[in-house]
Amino acid sequence: MFHINLVAKCKKNDRKAQMQLYDKYCQGMFCVAMRFLKNEDDAEDVLQEAFIKAFQKIEQYKGDVTFGAWLKKIVVNRSLDFLKVKKAHMVALDETYMQVAQDDDWTVEDGITVQEVKMAMEGLSEKYRLVLQLYLMEGYDHDEISEILGITNTTCRTRLLRGKGQLKEVLNERFITKKSRLD
Incomplete structure (x- = not known):
């Protein structure tokens, strides 16, 4: 109920309500941005942009999800946009021809x-x-990830499968190294 009242006040451009929502979600959303950007300054910039956008577009918030989930999507998208700009000079690999194995x-x-x-x-x-x-x-599920990253569902599944394989390989190497040090 508290959040609904705050959001309603924010829709009326109430600065105190905006500050209360900012205080409530700032730390959690900063952590989300940091998971993507790995740099405090970049995460702070993205966080500020995300809150500005959220307050500018607050009329679009309909309450079908929690305010935190709605805001998190904005933070994730802003973080990914930041990374895209940073990596704009790189050439994308077309993975649409690949078949996805289920694992x-x-x-x-x-x-x-x-x-x-x-x-x-x-x-x-x-x-x-x-x-x-x-x-x-x-x-996020495959459809949501595909939409967020602008890739096909097949590409999303392929990258998830390959990423998981690489992750397991790295973890197994670390586990073997860790275990041998303990023996």
């Missing part, structure tokens, strides 16, 4: 921590890391 096995060795998974993801190429991050950490 729903996400198990890893016992003893591998969430932090080790996150660190291993950092070493992956951006195209695989972004799909994995959106799927595993942000909870």
Whole structure:
């Protein structure tokens, strides 16, 4: 109820309500931006742009999802836009010709921590890391990821599968190294 009242006030351009929503969601949305950008200054810039856009477009918020989910989508899209601009000089690889194999096995060795998974993801190429991050950490499905990244569903599934394979390979290497140090 509290959020509904704040959003209603924000739609009337109430600056205090905007500040209250900003204070409520700033830290969480900063963490979302940091997961993509890995740089505090860039994440702060993207966060500010996301809040500005959210308050400019608040009339489009209809309440069919939580305000936090709506805002998170804006932060994710702004983060991805930032990365696209940063990588604009790179040539995209067309993966639409690839066939997708189905592999729903996400198990890893016992003893591998969430932090080790996150660190291993950092070493992956951006195209695989972004799909994995959106799927595993942000909870988006293939259709949503395809729309966010502007790729086909097949490309999304292919990148997820390949990224998962690379991630498992890195984690297995680290686990073997970690285990040999303990022995």
